[in-house]
Amino acid sequence: MPFPSCTPGSTNSVAIDDLVRRREILSEQENDPESKFRLANQPMTLFYYDPVFLEHETGGHPENAGRLRAVMRRLEEYKVHANFVMPTWKPATIDQLCHVHTAEAVDDIRKFVESGGGQIEQDTLVSKQSFAAATTAAGAAADAVRRVLAGEDTTAFCAVRPPGHHAMQSHPMGFCLFNNIAVGARVAIELGVERVLIVDWDVHHGNGTQATFWDDPNVGFLSMHRFPFYPGTGAADETGAGAGQGLTVNLPIRFGTSPKNQISQFRNAVESLADKISPQLVMISAGFDSHIHDPIGSLELESEDFTTMTQIMRAVADTHAMGRIVSLLEGGYHPAALAESVECHLRALSTGPGGHAETSQNG
Numbered sequence: 001m002p003f004p005s006c007t008p009g010s011t012n013s014v015a016i017d018d019l020v021r022r023r024e025i026l027s028e029q030e031n032d033p034e035s036k037f038r039l040a041n042q043p044m045t046l047f048y049y050d051p052v053f054l055e056h057e058t059g060g061h062p063e064n065a066g067r068l069r070a071v072m073r074r075l076e077e078y079k080v081h082a083n084f085v086m087p088t089w090k091p092a093t094i095d096q097l098c099h100v101h102t103a104e105a106v107d108d109i110r111k112f113v114e115s116g117g118g119q120i121e122q123d124t125l126v127s128k129q130s131f132a133a134a135t136t137a138a139g140a141a142a143d144a145v146r147r148v149l150a151g152e153d154t155t156a157f158c159a160v161r162p163p164g165h166h167a168m169q170s171h172p173m174g175f176c177l178f179n180n181i182a183v184g185a186r187v188a189i190e191l192g193v194e195r196v197l198i199v200d201w202d203v204h205h206g207n208g209t210q211a212t213f214w215d216d217p218n219v220g221f222l223s224m225h226r227f228p229f230y231p232g233t234g235a236a237d238e239t240g241a242g243a244g245q246g247l248t249v250n251l252p253i254r255f256g257t258s259p260k261n262q263i264s265q266f267r268n269a270v271e272s273l274a275d276k277i278s279p280q281l282v283m284i285s286a287g288f289d290s291h292i293h294d295p296i297g298s299l300e301l302e303s304e305d306f307t308t309m310t311q312i313m314r315a316v317a318d319t320h321a322m323g324r325i326v327s328l329l330e331g332g333y334h335p336a337a338l339a340e341s342v343e344c345h346l347r348a349l350s351t352g353p354g355g356h357a358e359t360s361q362n363g
């Protein structure tokens with residue numbers, strides 16, 4: 001029995017006001033000769049997916065290719081991405097990876113994979129195509145950022161694996177090889193963006209992303225996660241350092257917290273950090289392992305809660321960043337719940353009336 005579809009027309013009280021406000025902001029910024037970046041001509045959603053992601057083989061590990069197969073089956077069944085633009089792109093370059101990771105870490109992963117793969121760290125398996133999959137995943141983030149800033153579209157979603165947010169500068173960690181979202185954010189900064197907001201709602205703390213931008217004045221990082229929980233970091237008093245002091249925000253959630261309470265805290269924290277830094281680009285580490293059915297994370301969120309959180313992110317992006325959002329898949333280990341949650345996220349991310357994809361009418 002499939003999960004019920006994330007049907008168009010569900011509760012969405014903010015959408016119309018937001019769309020009106022967004023048009024006003026867009027027209028103001030369109031007329032601003034100082035504006036560095038172009039606006040999207042045909043706002044839909046860029047959708048990144050490549051079959052090479054299925055070739056990162058991990059056997060019976062929870063982070064396996066069946067996750068993405070379930071997502072793609074569901075999106076095809078409900079025609080969610082029928083009219084989305086699906087770009088082609090190149091894997092991240094070594095230079096792009098080395099804006100986040102050490103050259104030694106990149107080389108160690110490549111060599112380990114080439115030597116036949118296996119268990120590269122406590123929780124992470126790799127196979128012979130894992131380096132290709134991981135560089136293609138990081139490359140998707142880089143390409144999505146570039147295209148969104150160039151005005152090819154307003155929003156992008158990268159249906160990638162392996163995930164990235166635990167990957168550290170010097171080593172893989174927690175199912176992650178390269179920190180995809182960090183690679184994307186660094187590309188944005190290279191292209192001249194001065195303030196990026198990364199919001200990580202995966203059930204696990206985004207420790208790799210936090211470490212990358214810990215003292216970086218250009219990137220605000222907010223993680224909402226179950227706590228205490230893997231990987232152990234993410235307490236509320238971890239707030240950054242140096243020029244990045246106060247730009248890291250951790251929102252630890254105790255097991256048993258109601259979705260209503262969790263989303264209320266999320267809204268307040270996201271809006272507060274966004275008001276503080278006024279981001280020019282918003283990025284999401286979209287993990288869906290806080291879903292009530294998830295075998296690993298299991299807070300109490302249901303698929304529709306990801307619609308609400310996406311709407312909150314859209315409102316923030318509309319207010320500050322001309323609507324620009326680049327979202328990347330992180331965790332989510334119940335294939336059917338993941339697929340339904342991604343569908344909800346995508347419908348809310350795309351720019352049809354009511355926060356739902358135009359194509360949803362056909363689904």
Ligand SMILES: [Zn+2]
Nearest residue numbers: 202203204331
């Ligand atoms: Zn996770």
